[in-house]
Amino acid sequence: MTTTKTKRYVREDGRLLDTLREQTSVLNTITRSTSSCEWHSDETKVVCSIQGPRELQFSSLSQSKEDGERLVVESYCKLLPSKNDDEDDGSSFDDPLKEEKEKERTTEQFVKSCAKAAIELEKNASFGLIVSVQELKNDGSFLSCALNAVGLALILSGVETKGWMCSSTACLMEMSSGKGEGETPTFALALDPTREEEMKAKATMTCAFLINEETEDKTILLGTKMRGKMTETEVFECVALCRDAATSVCTYFDRVLTLREREFEERYRITDEKVEKWKKMMESIAEETKTKAV
Structure with a gap:
């Protein structure tokens, strides 16, 4: 068995092996949370909600979990019911409900561990933070999409972090079966696989990174x-392929936040036109009040 680095191979959706799908996001879609982010990687869609940091007053974070030295982080994940695919996904569960609960538990633990590693826990001692992830649609690379949604939501929440958390997924695809005489199977790494590619892949890996240009590492x-x-x-x-992709995602973060900042500046900038409008409005109110008084 050999691994090939054929980057010019064109996949069924028209992408090269080292190309991400279109990444988009919608910010603060959940009004009752501190911050939220809906992340789309083409047809894969996930929404993340951040509650906190705040005092441990809600039932999900009991007083027994309070830590006087660090921030308490909890993670919750809700997945859609899995479909009965003909392909074997390597699962060892016979009960679909039990399999779904196990997937949710492992996803929660992975998201929680990555979030705790990215947050400055000591700067929010005795407080709690809840990270909630909801799967909307899964067309592959769900875990990396969830982590990217969490990373962007953490930035919007204002909680102090050591850097920006980004993630990407890659799979090992079979390029040739090697069934011919004297041939060996060849494989290639494919970035951001679809659901179909994940099911056919020999192996799939999701990597989470902390990116901070101001640090040595x-x-x-x-x-x-x-x-x-x-x-x-x-x-x-x-890991190297996923790191390059995560850097691209980090660049997307920067672009989204820059546009958001410009929108706020434009909305609340005091201009001569706005001052004149406010002046006319106040004069109108004063004239109306004077007329009613008379």
Whole structure:
């Protein structure tokens, strides 16, 4: 078995192996949360909600969990009911409900561990923060989409972090079966796989990174989650590919936040036109009040 680096291979959706799908986001879609982000990676859609940091007064964070030295972080995930796919996804569960609960639990634990590694826990001691993730649609690379939604929502919440948390997913695709005489199977790493590509892949890995250009280690690996088997070389190549993709996601974060800041500046900027409008409005109110008084 060999691993190829064929980057010019065109996938079924028209992308190259090292190309991300279109990444978009909608900010603060949930009004009752501190911040929220709906993240779309083409047809994969997920929404994240952040509540806190605040005092531990809600039932999900009991007083027994209070930590006088660190921020308490809890994570909750709700997945859509899985469909009965013909492909084998490597699951060892016979009960679909039990399998769904286990997927939710493992997703919650991974999101929680990555969020705790990214947040300055000591600067919000005795407070709690809840990270909630809701799957809207899964067309592959769901976990990386969820982590990107969490990362952007954390920035919007104002909680102090060590950097920006970004994530990406890659899979090991079979390029040739090697069934011919003297041939060996060849595989290639594909970035941001679709659901169909994930089901056919030999292995899939999701990597979470902490990116901060002002630190000595600009990119830190927070955690990885893998399904299937890879060689040591393939793992390192996969992490490098995901790191480059996460850097692109970080650039997208910067662009979204810059546009948001410009919109706020434009909305609340005091101009001569606005001053004249306010002046006329106040004169109108004063004249109306004087008329009623007479």
